Amino acid sequence: MxxxxxxxxxxxxxxxxxxxxxxxxxxxxxxxxxxxxxxxxxxxxxxxxxxxxxxxxxxxxxxxxxxxxxxxxxxxxxxxxxxxxxxxxxxxxxxxxGMSVNLLGPTLLEFGSEEQKLQHLPPVARGEVRWCQGYSEPGAGSDLASLQCLAEDRGDSFLINGQKVWTSGAHFAHWCFCLVRTDRTRKQGGISFVLIDMRSPGVEAQPIKLIYGGSTFCEVFFKDVVVPKANLVGQLNGGWAIAKRLLQFERSGIGDTRRARSVRRLADVVREYGAFDSDGRLADADLRARLAAHEIDARAVALTNQRIALENRAGLDAGAATSILKNATIAADQTRMELIIELLGHDGLGWDGDAYPQEALESVRLWLRGKSGSIYGGTHEIQNNIISKRILGLPDAKP
Ligand SMILES: Cc1cc2nc3c(=O)[nH]c(=O)nc-3n(C[C@H](O)[C@H](O)[C@H](O)COP(=O)(O)OP(=O)(O)OC[C@H]3O[C@@H](n4cnc5c(N)ncnc54)[C@H](O)[C@@H]3O)c2cc1C
Known part of the structure; x- marks a missing residue:
């Protein structure tokens, strides 16, 4: 004690x-x-x-x-x-x-009905069900509110038809929290947030292959999928506010310092691959300065993330500041991976096979995978738009 x-x-x-x-x-x-x-x-x-x-x-x-x-x-x-x-x-x-516990859970706690919480949260807590996020569509990524996946009113249920894309983990998910259009005459005001059982007839998830070799996400097709109205979260056509709140959980989660980020610590790679002068310093002064700048940035980002996480738990909502966290965290991640690849030199050119150390191959794949960080959860540019509008109070850019 x-x-x-x-x-x-x-x-x-x-x-x-x-x-x-x-x-x-x-x-x-x-x-x-x-x-x-x-x-x-x-x-x-x-x-x-x-x-x-x-x-x-x-x-x-x-x-x-x-x-x-x-x-x-x-x-x-x-x-x-x-x-x-x-x-x-x-x-x-x-x-x-994962998404079940970090995105769906806090969102249902805030917006779900008592029945929805009792049905869905205990299995999430026990890790028995996996959820995926049905937001993006082929014509609706950054401009998410233009989504077209349609939910028609059929009395006690909705009839869902449409397509989602880039749906992470959909091929393993039991359920999907999904944005659907319930009113075609309004943009944000015509969107609803529904819970779809991925085992329903008419749901199909097709994996998409990525540049690092794996398949973490899918295209998801809904064809005449029947979803009970009890699965509507919040009000009909009131899904946009819920969708944005969930994105804040996602962006602050992206800034969560507990995420596993790299197979190798940067310091270990420096020790193994760096060239040192007679004083034991890295011989390349430029690389030394960039490493020091990165370490300072990464430490500042990690501490800020910790502070925001604690404030969040104490009930202080970071709101649009999660966009700053997302951009800063991803930038630090990507810089670290760039530095690792640079230090690996020839070993950083490998993709597959016995000619390269296994750890170097994994670093290359993580570096490639890391490119997606400035896209998912809303792109870097979209976060900058949110920061300029909601934090700095600047006007919308006119075309
Ligand atoms: C690894 C990964 C996992 C993902 N997982 C999921 C998931 O589980 N569920 C899900 O729903 N989606 C997921 N996505 C999709 C992700 O949310 C979208 O890719 C993202 O929102 C961007 O949309 P888009 O790809 O259609 O690009 P677009 O919106 O077409 O944007 C293309 C480019 O234009 C820029 N741009 C667009 N509009 C503006 C603007 N107004 N101002 C300045 N620049 C602009 C963007 O920044 C980008 O560089 C995932 C994406 C990735 C990479």
Whole structure:
């Protein structure tokens, strides 16, 4: 127990330690790869990982801040700090990650009906269902409000016809939170937010192949898909406000410092590949200056993200400032990956095969994958538009 802790927090720490000692499978600590979660790929089926997920989910500690009636732990901020610290101490990670828990969960907590929360949140907390985000369409990306996927009123249900694109993880998702057009006469005011069961007849997800070799997203087609009206979140034609709030969760999540960003730490790559002078400094003064500038930026971004996350939990809404966070975090990520590739030199030219070290090949793929950071969640330019309009108060650019 930490000597500076109050009695309640200290007692909770002991409770957490005991519980983890009994419930966290030690085989996972010995080999962190066994806890890996690919949020847009296949499930991790390691038996100990699955056991850990069931146990932590049943305890409500996969979503420790959520109310207990929705499958959460109902913990205070101080208790969450303790839980996070104790899990970190023994190498335990949260087995429930991704859009379900980070985007859909907080949005339903804010806008969902009691029935929707009770139906959808507990399975999310237990990591039993995966959700995808049906926002973008072939003709509606940055200008999202021009989306055309149609939901026709059929009494107790909607009949959905249309197409989504770039839908991450749709090929593994059970459900989709989806923006649909319910009024063709109004733009933003004609959009509704609905929950679609991906196993419904008429839903088809086709994976799209990316430049780094993987397929994390899909085209999704809806043909005469019947969706009960009970799956409408909020008001009919009131989906735009919900969609924007969810994007704020997405952008602040992109700035979440706990994300795994790289197989290799930049400092390790510098040590292995850098050329050093007789004083032990990097010989290339220009590279040295760029590395130092990046380290300072990355540290400032990480600390700002931490501050905003804490403020968020204390009820202070970062609002449009999430756009600044998104751009700054992605820029720092991309700079780090560029520096790694530059340092790798010849090893950074590999794509596949035995001629290159495995870690270098993974770095190249991450560097390529990182290019998408300034596109998803709203492009870099769109964030700049939001910053100029909503934060700086500048007028809209006229064509
Ligand atoms: C890896 C990845 C995962 C994704 N996952 C999902 C997902 O799960 N669900 C989902 O719905 N979508 C997803 N997307 C789609 C993403 O949200 C869109 O790609 C993004 O909103 C941009 O839309 P677009 O691709 O249609 O580009 P466009 O909107 O056609 O933009 C093309 C270019 O024009 C610029 N531009 C457009 N309008 C303006 C303007 N007004 N001012 C200045 N510049 C402008 C853009 O910045 C961009 O550079 C994902 C994308 C990627 C790359």
């Amino acid at each position: 930490n000597p500076e802790e109050d009695t309640d927090t200290g007692a909770f720490r002991l409770e957490v330690r005991d519980w983890l000692a009994e419930n966290f499978p030690t085989s996972l600590a010995d080999n962190p790869a066994r806890q890996a979660v690919d949020i847009f790929g296949p499930d991790n089926c390691n038996p100990d990982f699955l056991l850990w997920k069931v146990r932590l989910g049943a305890k409500g500690w996969t979503v420790p801040r959520w109310p207990q009636r929705y499958g959460g732990g109902g913990l205070s901020e101080a208790q969450v700090e303790v839980l996070t610290h104790e899990m970190g101490r023994i190498g335990a990670t949260n087995p429930v990650q």
